Amino acid sequence: MSNNGETGSATVLEVNNLKKYYPSVKAVDDISFEVNAGEIVSILGPNGAGKTTTIEIIEGLRTKDEGEISYFGRFKEVNNEVKNRVGVCFQENSFFEDLTVSETIRLYKSLYEKSLDTKELIEIFELEEKVKTRIRHLSGGQKQRLAVALAFVNDPDLVFLDEPTVGLDPHARRNLWEIILKFKSQGKGIVLTTHYMDEAQQLSDKVYIMDHGNIITAGSPQELINSSGLESVIEFPEESSALFEDVIIAGEYAYLHTRDTVSAIRKLLESNVTNFVVRQPTLEDVFLKLTGKKID
Amino acid sequence: MKKYLVLFKSLFKELFLTSKDSVFWLTIFPTILFLILTSIFGNMEENVQFRVKILGDSEMLKGILDNIEQMDAEFIQDYSQETIDALKVELERDNIDAILVLPNDFDKLYSTSLLLRKTFLFRQVPVELYDVPLRQSSAIASDVIKGIFGSMDVPENVGYEVHNLSGEQYDYNNFIYPGIIGMTIMSVFLCAFMSYLIYFRRKKILRKISTTPISMINVYLTTAAVNLIALIIGLCGLSVVAYFLGVDVVTYLPSMIVHTLIACGVLTMMTLVVMTFSSNSSGLFVFQQVFLQIQMFAGGFYFPLKVLTPFIRKLANFLPLTYTVDGIRSAKGLNSLNTNHYIVPLIYLLLSTLIVLFRSRKLTVLQ
Structure with missing residues (x-):
């Protein structure tokens, strides 16, 4: 494992010039990034940006055309040693429906050389009451928590979480954020792909925004917001978008990024548009500005 | 080894113990099929x-x-007592x-007997007929031969010496039992095994497992082992029922296992190749x-x-299963x-x- 000299900053994943071309599309076009231990890295992008292909290549589920991937500074391919140190939670998770929660955890534990204690894992993910429940009888949220728990079952050093909080209520989402941050504090490198911009903003140390197979920008959420040049965002109904030149329309709303907030508000009020919101820019605004699309 | 045991146990529970469909199709259905076929065809000649x-x-x-289509007659002109003895064995085994x-x-003797039939010089032409009266096909063949002589002007010209052998009655139950075994093997290893893998793949369970250190080939083989146990359970049930219906299960057992x-x-x-x-x-x-479909109907499972x-x-x-x-x-x-x-x-x-070894990567990597 390479080390940058600081405790907890060992590089657990390094991707260089990764390419994956299909006949009609460049799914991944020469991208590079790295993930350090104790770091959460988010990969964001609209549908078809190449996020999933990138992650699946790194997970060893797809072949790459070109480029180099280094796991833990030592391994160039996904061998069993790498698999023992990597946890994966897919966006769509499936289980053996007739096994109980504890049987499922025991099954996946048995497949790895090392593992977390079953009881501890069940407590962390608040599945105590469902230990003897068959998977088919779990709710969507409970299944999602179990899926994330299975990503950590082998006490991995590198974890891929693809939409880990989909299907969870706001309370459960925040609980899961806390769990993810706790694992991060234990030195695990986490790669997160999410559609929730607030999630990426809250959890990520670094964000990579992808579009058309390329990384179009990278940095910490705050760096991205600061470097975007956005001062204020005014959000108002799409039917009034003709009032301004540089508005981004996404769904029923138009988004105006401006430094001259007062003039913009005056213009809206003069046009009898009163249902608008003025707020500080977020990662979502950066995303919107860069890709021109609101994440679905 | 422990991981394979846990995986086996999990798969056995998932695919067999908790699945009413699997229990029915893999263990009960072969017996039902056997009972249906033997009740329909059990009294029919092959x-x-x-x-x-x-x-x-x-x-x-x-x-x-x-001129008799149903008769597949072969004349053997040069024969000895050994030939007769060998053919008697074939007759007992239901090969003829x-x-x-x-x-x-014979022709000359028969003509002579016809000419002299009203004289004191008349002698019947002696023929010997061997059959197995217990077996319907043999009894009919014997009757047909007698009928042929009966149609030749004067029946009393021929004197029969009928030898009734004690060959086994043609037994559809014994015949169909291996066919049902073949059908059960296909139910388990073609239908169930392949369907499980299709299901795992469609539900993306294999994708999750492929991110763990276990080899996918071993996952498939463990699934096959679960199916083998299900098959053994099914064949045990079938064999018990078949035994009580007179099937010689004990004689079949060694070749059945192999x-x-x-x-x-x-x-x-x-399945893995596909x-x-x-x-x-x-x-x-x-x-x-x-x-x-091809193997079942062309493979001689239900009919010779x-x-x-x-x-x-x-x-x-x-x-391949024709030979099984x-x-x-x-x-x-x-x-x-x-x-x-x-x-x-x-x-x-x-x-x-x-x-499979050459293309094993295709079993693990998405393209």
Whole structure:
């Protein structure tokens, strides 16, 4: 494992010039990034940006055309040693429906050389009451928590979480954020792909925004917001978008990024548009500005 | 080893113990199928052609027999007592239906007896007829022969010496038992095994497992082991019922074990071969159905190969489970093929294993 000299900053994943071309599309076009231990890295992008292909290549589920991937500074391919140190939670998770929660955890534990204690894992993910429940009888949220728990079952050093909080209520989402941050504090490198911009903003140390197979920008959420040049965002109904030149329309709303907030508000009020919101820019605004699309 | 045991236990529970469908199709259905087939066909004779060996020569009889379609008569002119003894064994084993032994110069003797029938010089022409009255086909063949002589002007010209042998009655139960075993093997290792893998793949369970250190080939083989246990349970139930219906299960047992294991290996590897070529469920399903139907109907599972058309008989020679079923039947002498029953299945096993090893990456990587 390479080390940058600081405790907890060992590089657990390094991707260089990764390419994956299909006949009609460049799914991944020469991208590079790295993930350090104790770091959460988010990969964001609209549908078809190449996020999933990138992650699946790194997970060893797809072949790459070109480029180099280094796991833990030592391994160039996904061998069993790498698999023992990597946890994966897919966006769509499936289980053996007739096994109980504890049987499922025991099954996946048995497949790895090392593992977390079953009881501890069940407590962390608040599945105590469902230990003897068959998977088919779990709710969507409970299944999602179990899926994330299975990503950590082998006490991995590198974890891929693809939409880990989909299907969870706001309370459960925040609980899961806390769990993810706790694992991060234990030195695990986490790669997160999410559609929730607030999630990426809250959890990520670094964000990579992808579009058309390329990384179009990278940095910490705050760096991205600061470097975007956005001062204020005014959000108002799409039917009034003709009032301004540089508005981004996404769904029923138009988004105006401006430094001259007062003039913009005056213009809206003069046009009898009163249902608008003025707020500080977020990662979502950066995303919107860069890709021109609101994440679905 | 522990991981395989845990995986086996989990898969056994998931695929078999908690699945009412699996329990029915893999263990109960073969027995029901056996009961249905034996109740429908149990009293039927296997063939409508009577196989008769005629020792001696007679142009007159040849002329008559040529006009009887159901008679498959073969004349053997040069014979000895050993020939008669060997044919009696064949008759007892149900390989032929009747033996007719003619005296030398039968035609001449018969003509003479006709001429002299009203004189004191008249002598009956002695013929010997061997049959197995217990067996319907043999009894009918015997009656047909008597009927032929009966139609030849004066029946009393021929004096019969009828030998009733004690060969076994043709037993459909014993015949169909290996066919049901073949069907059960296909149900488990073609339908269930392949369907499980299709289901795992569609539900993306295999994708999750492929991110763990266990080899995908071993996951498939563990799934196959679960199916093997289900198959053994199913065959045990079938065999108990078959035993009480008079099937000679004990005689069948050794060849059943050997041929079943080879067939399971063949179908497991063939399934994996198809999986390396077809990434979608429909492709696997098409293979499953096409192979199942062809093997089931052309493979002599329910009827002897000899009643099938020549083309189908040729096709059957290329199907691996034809040899499984026929190989098991050979323990009771009910086989249709007199070739080696291991070569073709082992060629299938070897080739498919090589293809799987060569293309093993296709089983793990998405493209």
